[in-house]
Amino acid sequence: MEKKTMALPAEGTGTTLNLALIHHPVVNKRSELIGSAVTNLDVHDIARAAKTYGVAKYFITTPYHDQHLLLQELLAHWQTGHGAKSNPARQQALAIVRLALSLEEVVRNLTEEYRVAPLVVATSAVPRQKTISYRDLAEKIAGKTPVLLLFGTAHGLAPEVIAQADTSLPPISGGTAYNHLSVRSAASIIIDRLLGS
Amino acid sequence: MEKKTMALPAEGTGTTLNLALIHHPVVNKRSELIGSAVTNLDVHDIARAAKTYGVAKYFITTPYHDQHLLLQELLAHWQTGHGAKSNPARQQALAIVRLALSLEEVVRNLTEEYRVAPLVVATSAVPRQKTISYRDLAEKIAGKTPVLLLFGTAHGLAPEVIAQADTSLPPISGGTAYNHLSVRSAASIIIDRLLGS
Numbered sequence: 567m568e569k570k571t572m573a574l575p576a577e578g579t580g581t582t583l584n585l586a587l588i589h590h591p592v593v594n595k596r597s598e599l600i601g602s603a604v605t606n607l608d609v610h611d612i613a614r615a616a617k618t619y620g621v622a623k624y625f626i627t628t629p630y631h632d633q634h635l636l637l638q639e640l641l642a643h644w645q646t647g648h649g650a651k652s653n654p655a656r657q658q659a660l661a662i663v664r665l666a667l668s669l670e671e672v673v674r675n676l677t678e679e680y681r682v683a684p685l686v687v688a689t690s691a692v693p694r695q696k697t698i699s700y701r702d703l704a705e706k707i708a709g710k711t712p713v714l715l716l717f718g719t720a721h722g723l724a725p726e727v728i729a730q731a732d733t734s735l736p737p738i739s740g741g742t743a744y745n746h747l748s749v750r751s752a753a754s755i756i757i758d759r760l761l762g763s
Numbered sequence: 764m765e766k767k768t769m770a771l772p773a774e775g776t777g778t779t780l781n782l783a784l785i786h787h788p789v790v791n792k793r794s795e796l797i798g799s800a801v802t803n804l805d806v807h808d809i810a811r812a813a814k815t816y817g818v819a820k821y822f823i824t825t826p827y828h829d830q831h832l833l834l835q836e837l838l839a840h841w842q843t844g845h846g847a848k849s850n851p852a853r854q855q856a857l858a859i860v861r862l863a864l865s866l867e868e869v870v871r872n873l874t875e876e877y878r879v880a881p882l883v884v885a886t887s888a889v890p891r892q893k894t895i896s897y898r899d900l901a902e903k904i905a906g907k908t909p910v911l912l913l914f915g916t917a918h919g920l921a922p923e924v925i926a927q928a929d930t931s932l933p934p935i936s937g938g939t940a941y942n943h944l945s946v947r948s949a950a951s952i953i954i955d956r957l958l959g960s
Binding site: 607610611618619620659740741745748751752754755757758759762 | 853935937951955960
């Protein structure tokens, strides 16, 4: 996968939007710092939505080596195993998935690729101090600014991850008091708002 | 659940948008008519997105009685069992879920409730003859027209279901040739386009 990336920079394959799904550090429902397990459907659903809109890369970010091994097996099934033959569309979507041990590694990878640090944007179900509007972020992506959008698993990104981000998107509001979207839904909606026509 | 519905019509609880997730008849990848199995995460993810935007009811539609029993157990866990205590937010989302044996039953239910037949709108990954724009459908919902939006599982709604619909929404396009969103992503994006601000 990495060889292909070298030969075909993200700039040439679609947009300059990149995603990272963070599994550590995130918070649980008591706002305690935890690491979460990788969820198969988070990989598939978000990769399919990302591929639909021309997202450059989708990083699954976890420091746990056993989770990397699990992900490598899962991806191999769809990249070169039986899944690649039975479902070529899934193979295409999962081709944009990358594994990373940390947010730092993702930022380093993208900085090398774009030769400039990406704008790191957190997403959250609660309002944050520094925000950028969906419209402004969409314009930056249209203008080819490299962007890394962070999504939290479990009950969301840890405060230290949000502090590492340059800015954040406002929470998705559906006009009700209820704000418990799955990360799969939130990612799909945000990608559509940023890249949909 | 039905008693609650009687006492609290959908008109009073949010919008006049309703969803049905169709498990039969749908098509497989060879365009053959099939019935699909209920998927736990389709119930949860779409209910959470629906609840976020004030969707009135979300019908899980399958003619298979064993699937109804499975769904009743699943819903009971979150409505009155351990899940209700451990995750009240999930309880709220799943409170809008209804079970139906067929599209006809869903339409009959909504017609009784609203005293007028809902506008039945199909969704599809391929363009259809009769379409309504996202903007026009959003305006109808804002004007309190009862709407039933149909989502297909597997590889999509069977032609006979699309023929039963009054109209359809254009496919979601992300500006690429890839159009293989999960039904969970597609439903989330479409709800946001129709009810998001």
